[in-house]
Amino acid sequence: EPEVTQTPSHQVTQMGQEVILRCVPISNHLYFYWYRQILGQKVEFLVSFYNNEISEKSEIFDDQFSVERPDGSNFTLKIRSTKLEDSAMYFCASSEAPGVNTEAFFGQGTRLTVV
Amino acid sequence: GQNIDQPTEMTATEGAIVQINCTYQTSGFNGLFWYQQHAGEAPTFLSYNVLDGLEEKGRFSSFLSRSKGYSYLLLKELQMKDSASYLCAVSASGGSYIPTFGRGTSLIVHP
Numbered sequence: 001e002p003e004v005t006q007t008p009s010h011q012v013t014q015m016g017q018e019v020i021l022r023c024v025p026i027s028n029h030l031y032f033y034w035y036r037q038i039l040g041q042k043v044e045f046l047v048s049f050y051n052n053e054i055s056e057k058s059e060i061f062d063d064q065f066s067v068e069r070p071d072g073s074n075f076t077l078k079i080r081s082t083k084l085e086d087s088a089m090y091f092c093a094s095s096e097a098p099g100v101n102t103e104a105f106f107g108q109g110t111r112l113t114v115v
Numbered sequence: 116g117q118n119i120d121q122p123t124e125m126t127a128t129e130g131a132i133v134q135i136n137c138t139y140q141t142s143g144f145n146g147l148f149w150y151q152q153h154a155g156e157a158p159t160f161l162s163y164n165v166l167d168g169l170e171e172k173g174r175f176s177s178f179l180s181r182s183k184g185y186s187y188l189l190l191k192e193l194q195m196k197d198s199a200s201y202l203c204a205v206s207a208s209g210g211s212y213i214p215t216f217g218r219g220t221s222l223i224v225h226p
Contacts, residue, residue, distance in 0.1 A: 104148075108157050
């Protein structure tokens with residue numbers, strides 16, 4: 001069964017450092033998302049990406065964050081200068097297309113710890 | 116904006132039936148998702164309701180009332196492995212189909 005894959009599964013970084021979280025969406029999917037989940041809290045939407053550009057972003061997705069689709073398979077989330085409060089599980093998801101009856105499939109997540 | 120409400124925690128007995136409610140308020144509505152999330156894992160899709168009514172899928176059923184802003188997830192013949200968080204998520208109309216999640220209901224199934 002096709003799946004969304006994320007690397008690394010765990011990342012520890014020092015405050016102020018840049019991190020890049022990587023995702024390979026399901027191959028025929030066109031719509032990509034990043035979510036985060038701080039420990040014990042709800043899953044929060046960060047950004048969606050369609051047709052090689054950001055289609056929507058939340059208030060959380062400030063100038064410290066950026067996304068890129070560097071090639072035909074990878075989808076990355078970059079945090080330029082990490083803060084302690086960026087520590088969370090980051091989930092990548094993809095769906096076939098924007099529209100009804102299109103479920104989002106989630107990757108297993110990257111646990112980011114900022115120290 | 117969107118506001119999604121679910122109970123924080125529920126407990127039930129193995130073999131029983133449990134109903135997890137979700138109420139929502141949104142400026143536009145496209146559909147409602149239910150996801151299951153085991154601790155430390157990714158959310159996995161359970162159901163998506165667009166129209167009013169009940170949709171059954173094995174042991175799980177999901178109901179939607181658009182006029183009342185209300186949905187429930189019904190789990191039958193509970194098993195220990197059903198212990199997880201159940202996330203209600205709403206996608207809004209107006210071009211945005213992005214699921215916005217509620218805080219989730221932590222279900223504990225005991226013998």
